[in-house]
Amino acid sequence: MIASSVASLIKNKVVFELESIDRLYLNGYVPQLQTPAALAGFIRNHLGLPIASTAAVAPISRRLVAAIERLALEQAIPM
Numbered sequence: 001m002i003a004s005s006v007a008s009l010i011k012n013k014v015v016f017e018l019e020s021i022d023r024l025y026l027n028g029y030v031p032q033l034q035t036p037a038a039l040a041g042f043i044r045n046h047l048g049l050p051i052a053s054t055a056a057v058a059p060i061s062r063r064l065v066a067a068i069e070r071l072a073l074e075q076a077i078p079m
Helices: 006-010 036-046 058-074
Strands: none
């Protein structure tokens, strides 16, 4: 039996191939905020608001979207 290395076995048989996507989508979430009670606690305790209303989260979302749009504009990233 002739001893062969993996490199010698695949030397002329394997072609390097690279595939990529032209867009990357990122979905981020905080598992601890995925329940109504945790979201209410975040709004009351972290944001310091007396009433836990989802209306309190809207300005945060708008600021995030505005920051992403600004970054895309500054870096000439198509949206």
